[in-house]
Amino acid sequence: MQLHVANHPLIDHKMTILRDERTESPVFRSLVSELVNLLTYEASRDLHVEDVAITTPVTDMVGKHVSRPLPLAVPIIRAGLGMLDGFLQLMPHCEVGFVGMRRNEDTLQPETYAKRLPDDVSDRQCFVLDPMLATGGSLAATVEFLIEGGAKEITAICLVAAPEGVALMQERFPDDNVRIIVAALDEGLNEQGFIVPGLGDAGDRLYGAAE
Numbered sequence: 001m002q003l004h005v006a007n008h009p010l011i012d013h014k015m016t017i018l019r020d021e022r023t024e025s026p027v028f029r030s031l032v033s034e035l036v037n038l039l040t041y042e043a044s045r046d047l048h049v050e051d052v053a054i055t056t057p058v059t060d061m062v063g064k065h066v067s068r069p070l071p072l073a074v075p076i077i078r079a080g081l082g083m084l085d086g087f088l089q090l091m092p093h094c095e096v097g098f099v100g101m102r103r104n105e106d107t108l109q110p111e112t113y114a115k116r117l118p119d120d121v122s123d124r125q126c127f128v129l130d131p132m133l134a135t136g137g138s139l140a141a142t143v144e145f146l147i148e149g150g151a152k153e154i155t156a157i158c159l160v161a162a163p164e165g166v167a168l169m170q171e172r173f174p175d176d177n178v179r180i181i182v183a184a185l186d187e188g189l190n191e192q193g194f195i196v197p198g199l200g201d202a203g204d205r206l207y208g209a210a211e
């Protein structure tokens with residue numbers, strides 16, 4: 001597993017507003033999109049492209065197009081959905097699969113309530129979207145689904161990660177074919193499994209408390 005922590009003043013600035021408890025949902029949602037734009041640029045550095053012949057107004061040339069089969073984006077519902085628009089702004093050619101997961105508040109284990117992924121993802125570059133990497137259980141389970149489907153290159157884009165979650169991902173996926181791009185690596189988890197300092201419950205801040 002490879003970890004890349006974005007180290008950029010603009011990302012730090014936007015993350016600080018995002019974390020602030022006074023930031024309300026409309027601003028929170030648009031900041032998530034802006035941050036995902038910036039992180040997607042980094043995450044797509046190794047995007048597969050193929051040669052394509054075109055003619056400019058001046059001459060013929062060979063340019064690049066994103067290779068087929070097209071990459072697959074996988075937002076982890078709910079909070080990962082808040083990252084999809086920002087991701088697709090930069091990667092409009094992607095197809096999208098969905099995984100719905102919810103952490104059990106007592107055990108902190110993820111419970112999967114939805115899964116709609118292509119059966120075979122063996123030739124697809126996969127991009128998992130989830131703002132929070134806490135214990136790592138939700139991301140690890142999603143990466144497992146993709147590996148079961150044959151995925152060989154998986155990049156997760158997260159906003160905040162805890163060292164505990166990074167360690168779990170490293171243990172479960174020691175090979176370099178799993179990468180994580182994260183805006184900030186925080187201190188750790190509190191007793192309720194929340195990231196400290198974190199930003200609270202990302203799903204609730206995007207969409208409101210579900211119950």
Ligand SMILES: O=P(O)(O)OC[C@H]1O[C@H](OP(=O)(O)OP(=O)(O)O)[C@H](O)[C@@H]1O
Nearest residue numbers: 078079102103133134135136137138203
């Ligand atoms: O690393 P983990 O310990 O698994 O925690 C991270 C997960 O927790 C949050 O989802 P949550 O379960 O709150 O669901 P929600 O997105 O519907 O709010 C978050 O969006 C991640 O999916």
Ligand SMILES: O=c1cc[nH]c(=O)[nH]1
Nearest residue numbers: 134194195200201202
């Ligand atoms: O801090 C956390 C941990 C898990 N899920 C969240 O939304 N926030």
Ligand SMILES: [Mg+2]
Nearest residue numbers: 201202203204
């Ligand atoms: Mg939540």
